[in-house]
Amino acid sequence: MSAHTIPQSAARRDGASSLSSRNRQRISTWLFVICFMLIGMIALGGYTRLTGSGLSIMDWRPVTGIIPPLSHAEWERQFALYQTIPQYKILHDGFGLAGFQQIFWAEWTHRFWGRLIGLVLLLPLIWFAVTGALTRGLIARLLLFFVLGGLQGAVGWFMVASGFDQNSTAVEPVRLVLHLCCAFALYIAILWTALSVRTPVAPFIPATVAVVRTRRLVWGATFLIGLTIIAGGFTAGTHAGFAYNSFPLMEGHLVPQGYAKLSPFWLNWFANIPAVQFDHRLLATVTALVIGATVLSGLRTPQLGKPAQDILMLLGWAVLIQYALGVTTLLLVVPAWAGTVHQTWGAVLLTVAIVALHRLRGVGRV
Known part of the structure; x- marks a missing residue:
């Protein structure tokens, strides 16, 4: 018997099957955009690691950290902090403020992109929930993804902090892999949800x-x-x-x-x-x-x-x-x-x- 001859009731359904066709298109497109942004985040993470940029920002400010240094004095403060860790002394000694700014912007972009993903998830989620476009189950799942995304930021800082040790010039491999695994796990969960919303009937x-x-x-x-x-x-x-x-x-x-x-x-x-x-x-x-x-x-x-x-x-x-x-x-x-x-x-x-x-x-x- 061909798959095309099987009645729809015999197909396997996902939880998003109760959504209207229009809402499924809108919601899945939004989630696919987030998936694309997460791939960009993975790319940025690889670049910051390979360029030694990940340790350039020495403080973790989840909210105010979105604002980069706006004065020469603040740049000097950030650079002075970076000069206290072994990575600067061993790998970048003498490269000056201009060199520091180059790696700083790479890491700042990585962190900014993570914050932006959080906003792109949260704001449409609120809108779709208020307008009744989402089921309760989908709202709960997406809120969980938002929380896990925030925890991923904390795991990232946990990884970065390991590179500040006086006997290290890079982050601990185990913490790096933990950060990577959490990123991929969240990505898979959002991707599967997007696919299921787009095609709820298998x-x-x-x-x-x-x-x-x-x-x-x-x-x-x-x-x-x-x-x-x-x-x-x-x-x-x-x-x-x-x-x-x-x-x-x-x-x-x-x-x-x-x-x-x-x-x-x-x-x-x-x-x-x-x-x-x-x-x-x-x-x-x-x-x-x-x-x-x-x-x-x-x-x-x-x-x-x-x-x-x-x-x-x-x-x-x-x-x-x-x-x-x-x-x-x-x-x-x-x-x-x-x-x-x-x-x-x-x-x-x-x-x-x-x-x-x-x-x-x-x-x-x-």
């Missing part, structure tokens, strides 16, 4: 063996993408990308020497540069192979329907681009532009995987 897909296998492969690929992103966070946090700048071998070895030099063994996955970079390479390769298998499985399964097959093809192209970006970034020894694009495209790849899962949510049970 077209029924018969649960044949091939269909179920393909959906499981998509779940596996999505999990691997997330795991690879986390490994990339540790690669960034430990600056592992600046070592072993050859591919596919690492100083002539498939598995680098010193992979297991730390004890206990699990510490190597988070703090040992050879192991951290190798794990990121390995996970990226396995992810690409699993996505390749997913695409082949999907193309051989006409019951999925063209929309689902199209998104799987897009997933295949997206992972090829991301893999090429990763190798390029490594071989060029992580220039800021390449590292930023690589991190940003990782978010794009994850987006395509989430859309694929959303399109397959109508698969019936065997």
Whole structure:
């Protein structure tokens, strides 16, 4: 039986199905704009990390911090604060006020963009709620997203504060990965909500063996993408990308020497540069192979329907681009532009995987 012959009542529904068609379009467009802004936030975060800008603002003022220094005296005060931490003394000693202003504006833009996302979420939310365009469940969910966004700002400061330690020139890798994971988790939640508002009724897909296998492969690929992103966070946090700048071998070895030099063994996955970079390479390769298998499985399964097959093809192209970006970034020894694009495209790849899962949510049970 074709998916197109299944009555609408047999399709799986999401909570937004009670909204009018006009309201679904308006609300989903608003949420997609927020998703686009969040990808921009992820890109800005990568740029501030790669340029060493993240520690340039030494105080956390969630409200008044939106106002940048407006006088020369305030610029001097901010610069004097920055001069007290090891990053300035070791990496930027003597670069002057003009150099400080350059990295300051990068970090200020990152924080300003986060505040702007909060406003773009809160103000339309109030309007839609007052005008009755939202269900109670959707209001509660979106308010939770707003609160989590504010907590993400606090997690960001928790990360930044670790770089002020007198024995450090950068933030702690674990806190960096925590900040990154929270950002992606919030992004996935808002993206899934936007997709469900736009298409609350999931077209029924018969649960044949091939269909179920393909959906499981998509779940596996999505999990691997997330795991690879986390490994990339540790690669960034430990600056592992600046070592072993050859591919596919690492100083002539498939598995680098010193992979297991730390004890206990699990510490190597988070703090040992050879192991951290190798794990990121390995996970990226396995992810690409699993996505390749997913695409082949999907193309051989006409019951999925063209929309689902199209998104799987897009997933295949997206992972090829991301893999090429990763190798390029490594071989060029992580220039800021390449590292930023690589991190940003990782978010794009994850987006395509989430859309694929959303399109397959109508698969019936065997």
